[in-house]
Amino acid sequence: LYYDRIVGHNKPLKMTPKIIDKKQKKEKILKAAMKVFASKGVANTIMNDIAKEACIGKGTIYEYFKSKDEMIVEAFNYFINQLNSELEKDLQKLTDPIEKLKTMISTLVKFTEKSLTETIEIILDFWAEGIRQKYETKTYILNLKETYNDYRNIIIKILEDGIKENKIKKVNTKNVASIIIAILDGIMLQWFIDKNVINLSSISEDIHRLIFEGIGKTIKSGGIL
Structure with missing residues (x-):
């Protein structure tokens, strides 16, 4: 004891x-x-x-x-944070605005391809849910407007830097940024509908060429920056 x-x-x-x-x-x-x-x-x-x-x-x-709606918003933010982490990692070491814009486009396309069908289906679902919630009284709302504004502002800043460095023509940066986002959205939608039509692995270069032949400054040797 x-x-x-x-x-x-x-x-x-x-x-x-x-x-x-x-x-x-x-x-x-x-x-x-x-x-x-x-x-x-x-x-x-x-x-x-x-x-x-x-x-x-x-x-x-x-x-x-607290609810499914709150979880949808949190899941959307989680998805966007993953994408933003990829962008930050790829852009942080770059200083040249042309390379920054090319890299941003490539990263967005690769992120879609890497996640395959799951990513684009979730994007489309989130997009539809955000539109639905816009017209309903919801405590938790997917702020698609803010998300688009964030990416638009990143592109605008890159374009403005390119104009200052005389590497990009003087353009309406807001309009061009919106066009670039629209191109990427359209490509993702077409790829989702029919993956045989678009090869995501090679399309980034075609997007680069299309954009920079339009806004890139022509150097004396005749090339496009």
Whole structure:
């Protein structure tokens, strides 16, 4: 008995509480949501589908997300953050505006190709959901306008730098940026409808040529910058 009291055998064992990384758990749920959204579509997905994919109870999801609408917004932001990370990584070491714009276009195309059908289906679903929510009273709204503005402003800044460095013609930078985004959107949509029509692996060079033959400054040797 004395020994038991000394070593504590007569005391209840204390269990160390399991430490849950909430950020990691939330990311796991978002990844599961993205996968389900891609296979079933945003509109057809229910919370139970996501819970099964994440291998957690349905109630656990509501500890992180109040509703499906909130999860849609969070999943959209997660997707955009992934894309932005790719862009930042590819652009941060570049200084030449022409190379920056070429790289941005290539990265956006490669990101779509790398993620294959899942990416474009989710983009289209998010786009449709954002339009739907615009005309409904929603607490959580996909801010497509802000997203487009962000990318438009990045391109505008690159174009302005190119004009200052005399590498790009004086153009309406806002219009040209909008045209570039429209080209990329159109290519993704066509590729989604029929992947045999467009080869994403080679189309970036054609986009570069089309754009820079229009806005690139012609140097004395006759080439296009």
